[in-house]
Amino acid sequence: MIPGVSMIHILILSGVLFTLGALGVLIRRNAIVMFMSIELMLNAANLAFVGFARSMGALSGQVFVFFVIAVAAAEVAIGLALIVAVYRNRGSIDVDMVSDLKG
Amino acid sequence: MTADTLFSLAPLVILFPLLGFVFNLVAGRRISERGAGIVASAAVGLAFVIAILQFVALGLDPAGATIHIAEWIAIGELEVDWALQIDTLSVTMLLMVTGVGGLIHIYAIGYMHDDVRFQGDPSRFPRFFVYFSLFMTAMLILVTGNSYLTMFVGWEGVGLSSYLLISFWYEKGENGIGNALAGKKAFIVNRVGDLGFIIAMLITFWFFGTLTFEEVFSEAEAMGAAAVTAATAITLFLFVGAAGKSAQIPLFVWLPDAMAGPTPVSALIHAATMVTAGIYMLVRNAPLLELATVTPNVIAIVGAATALLAASIAVARFDIKRVLAYSTISQLGFMIAAVGIGAYVAAIFHLVAHAFFKALLFLSAGSVIQGVEHGHHHADSAEEDFNPNDMRVMGGLRTRMKVTFWVYLIGALALAGIPPLAGFFSKDEILADASHVNPAVYWVLVLAAFLTAFYMGRQVLMVFFGKPRSKAAEATKESPATMVAPLVALAVLAVGGGLINAPGLLPLTRFLQETLAGIEEPEFIAAIAILTTLLALASIGLAWLLYGRRPIKSRAPDPLQSRLGPVWIAIRHRWWVDEFYDWLIVRRYVSMARWLAEVADERFLHDWVHDRVIALGYVRATHWLASVLDLRFIDRGFDGLGALTRRGASGLGVLQTGYVRNYAAAVFIGLVLVVSYLLLS
Numbered sequence: 160m161i162p163g164v165s166m167i168h169i170l171i172l173s174g175v176l177f178t179l180g181a182l183g184v185l186i187r188r189n190a191i192v193m194f195m196s197i198e199l200m201l202n203a204a205n206l207a208f209v210g211f212a213r214s215m216g217a218l219s220g221q222v223f224v225f226f227v228i229a230v231a232a233a234e235v236a237i238g239l240a241l242i243v244a245v246y247r248n249r250g251s252i253d254v255d256m257v258s259d260l261k262g
Numbered sequence: 263m264t265a266d267t268l269f270s271l272a273p274l275v276i277l278f279p280l281l282g283f284v285f286n287l288v289a290g291r292r293i294s295e296r297g298a299g300i301v302a303s304a305a306v307g308l309a310f311v312i313a314i315l316q317f318v319a320l321g322l323d324p325a326g327a328t329i330h331i332a333e334w335i336a337i338g339e340l341e342v343d344w345a346l347q348i349d350t351l352s353v354t355m356l357l358m359v360t361g362v363g364g365l366i367h368i369y370a371i372g373y374m375h376d377d378v379r380f381q382g383d384p385s386r387f388p389r390f391f392v393y394f395s396l397f398m399t400a401m402l403i404l405v406t407g408n409s410y411l412t413m414f415v416g417w418e419g420v421g422l423s424s425y426l427l428i429s430f431w432y433e434k435g436e437n438g439i440g441n442a443l444a445g446k447k448a449f450i451v452n453r454v455g456d457l458g459f460i461i462a463m464l465i466t467f468w469f470f471g472t473l474t475f476e477e478v479f480s481e482a483e484a485m486g487a488a489a490v491t492a493a494t495a496i497t498l499f500l501f502v503g504a505a506g507k508s509a510q511i512p513l514f515v516w517l518p519d520a521m522a523g524p525t526p527v528s529a530l531i532h533a534a535t536m537v538t539a540g541i542y543m544l545v546r547n548a549p550l551l552e553l554a555t556v557t558p559n560v561i562a563i564v565g566a567a568t569a570l571l572a573a574s575i576a577v578a579r580f581d582i583k584r585v586l587a588y589s590t591i592s593q594l595g596f597m598i599a600a601v602g603i604g605a606y607v608a609a610i611f612h613l614v615a616h617a618f619f620k621a622l623l624f625l626s627a628g629s630v631i632q633g634v635e636h637g638h639h640h641a642d643s644a645e646e647d648f649n650p651n652d653m654r655v656m657g658g659l660r661t662r663m664k665v666t667f668w669v670y671l672i673g674a675l676a677l678a679g680i681p682p683l684a685g686f687f688s689k690d691e692i693l694a695d696a697s698h699v700n701p702a703v704y705w706v707l708v709l710a711a712f713l714t715a716f717y718m719g720r721q722v723l724m725v726f727f728g729k730p731r732s733k734a735a736e737a738t739k740e741s742p743a744t745m746v747a748p749l750v751a752l753a754v755l756a757v758g759g760g761l762i763n764a765p766g767l768l769p770l771t772r773f774l775q776e777t778l779a780g781i782e783e784p785e786f787i788a789a790i791a792i793l794t795t796l797l798a799l800a801s802i803g804l805a806w807l808l809y810g811r812r813p814i815k816s817r818a819p820d821p822l823q824s825r826l827g828p829v830w831i832a833i834r835h836r837w838w839v840d841e842f843y844d845w846l847i848v849r850r851y852v853s854m855a856r857w858l859a860e861v862a863d864e865r866f867l868h869d870w871v872h873d874r875v876i877a878l879g880y881v882r883a884t885h886w887l888a889s890v891l892d893l894r895f896i897d898r899g900f901d902g903l904g905a906l907t908r909r910g911a912s913g914l915g916v917l918q919t920g921y922v923r924n925y926a927a928a929v930f931i932g933l934v935l936v937v938s939y940l941l942l943s
Binding site for chain 1: 922
């Protein structure tokens with residue numbers, strides 16, 4: 160336990176990371192970067208889980224983090240496969256090029 | 263064997279003709295002519311045997327029996343069982359119907375063999391016996407029924423088979439439709455009578471609550487004076503039915519036309535059996551007639567009037583069968599009059615005796631007609647519209663048809679009432695009873711009897727005496743044995759038939775007393791017997807003076823024509839009864855039917871109601887629905903809905919940019935909103 164690091168610091172860091180991730184998803188057009196941003200948001204949430212688990216003294220928060228990491232791994236596998244498929248079809252991974260569902 | 267065992271055989275009397283009917287209906291065409299005829303005759307013969315067994319049983323147990331066959335109708339209070347009433351009255355009829363009917367069946371085998379060939383359609387032979395068996399079945403149902411309703415079934419059945427047989431050669435006759443019209447006339451006139459029967463049944467059920475003869479009679483007897491009005495009404499309507507079936511005024515016009523049927527039909531149905539059903543029915547209802555007030559007088563007067571009217575018409579007929587037809591109506595009038603004066607036994611006696619000699623006369627007439635027809639073909643004469651029934655083309659047949667002549671003479675003398683033949687006794691019994699009860703009726707009947715002897719004398723003289731008046735008559739030969747044998751048998755019956763109720767012994771009266779309780783034994787009045795015999799002889803003598811001494815020439819007018827003047831014209835035109843009915847009923851009916859067809863149906867129903875109101879209204883209503891309601895409201899409503907959907911969709915479509923980031927932003931904003939709502943509330 161690092162002294163001087165309280166719950167509020169952890170939450171602020173988590174919030175900043177989440178915001179960065181969200182902005183990355185909304186602003187960037189490169190699919191890989193968007194993916195990385197999503198990872199950022201997931202890990203911000205993980206950080207909050209761990210922080211709460213520590214302050215509450217309960218292990219369930221930490222258990223959740225493992226689940227989230229596992230899900231994120233699966234997601235990455237599928238997501239990267241999708242990105243590869245898109246790239247093969249279109250020769251680009253710019254998500255704005257994939258706007259066929261425009262109404 | 264006990265009486266009950268024999269009584270239990272009674273249903274067979276109906277069953278045998280029914281089986282004959284079914285057999286000939288199914289297989290009649292596949293077996294020979296003779297086969298079909300023999301099956302039908304054997305069915306009647308077996309029925310006759312059963313009838314004799316019933317007679318024997320009545321000898322053991324005179325009270326008779328009711329043989330229950332099945333429950334038939336049970337609706338509320340109305341309960342009618344199908345049961346046979348075997349008593350002395352019905353067995354008398356059974357014996358007569360099956361006995362005479364059997365002889366006529368045998369005769370018909372020979373007669374129809376030639377008839378179908380003259381008429382040019384031999385394949386119709388089995389059909390004749392199908393109808394004949396149907397008639398026998400219905401007639402036996404009529405005779406044995408123990409209730410008004412079962413009797414009515416037979417009553418309608420004989421009417422149907424009569425219709426079928428009158429128009430047997432339905433495509434022949436006047437203008438190729440005459441026979442069919444004759445059948446139709448018989449059927450319709452009989453319906454009028456049947457309506458009377460039905461009304462009588464309704465009153466009976468309404469008043470007595472039952473339709474079984476025995477129950478009605480016992481209740482009527484128990485009620486006594488209280489039932490007089492009902493009995494009068496019932497018997498009056500029953501008499502309407504009897505007048506239809508037994509050809510009485512005013513419903514007699516169908517019987518002469520019914521001669522369009524083949525001659526065995528005339529003999530069996532329109533002389534011996536069916537037309538006597540009315541008399542049988544009235545005698546069956548004797549207990550009610552005894553109670554009724556007005557009816558007996560009405561019946562007696564109508565019967566006597568019919569006897570005289572028909573006898574007068576018969577005098578001026580030239581068609582051999584029409585003479586016999588009017589004679590039948592006249593004799594039925596005698597029987598009806600006998601019922602009216604309460605001489606029930608005399609009525610039944612005359613009914614049976616009349617069946618013998620009138621069947622004989624008709625069958626002999628058939629033999630004569632067919633003989634002349636043969637002669638016509640043999641002589642190969644080219645006479646146009648040759649009518650083998652016309653007595654003016656006959657003459658001199660005495661030597662050419664010896665047997666037929668003798669049996670015809672016996673029948674004619676029996677009908678004329680010459681002792682000791684059957685007709686003498688039976689007619690005399692009626693006259694003797696009438697002289698006590700109703701002198702007016704008596705004198706009318708005596709006059710009718712006088713005319714009877716005259717027209718029979720005229721007929722015999724015209725047909726058998728003198729010289730042949732045509733080549734056909736010259737070439738006439740005797741008929742085959744199947745036809746002659748029944749004639750001889752019937753001639754024997756016509757001679758000896760009087761014995762069944764011979765004065766002094768009165769076996770028929772004794773026999774019927776078992777059923778018709780309280781009837782008196784008729785007395786034999788010698789004065790009346792001598793009077794009627796002398797009258798008959800005088801009448802025949804008169805006929806000889808007119809027709810025998812100097813036989814009429816082929817195309818000469820009838821000697822009576824100049825002597826009777828206007829009376830001849832009247833009787834020649836049958837007192838214009840047919841014309842009167844034609845004017846009174848047929849023409850009104852036709853014009854009413856035409857009015858209904860042309861105005862009520864064509865103009866009102868068709869042109870106005872149908873075309874104008876319904877069709878046009880429908881067209882207008884649908885037009886309004888289509889152009890106003892549908893196009894303006896419903897279609898526009900749905901068009902608007904469609905347009906709205908389309909516009910809303912294109913508006914919402916703008917939101918769908920296809921850019922992931924936009925969707926992500928929407929999810930994000932939505933999430934923020936939901937979370938902030940949850941946190942703040």
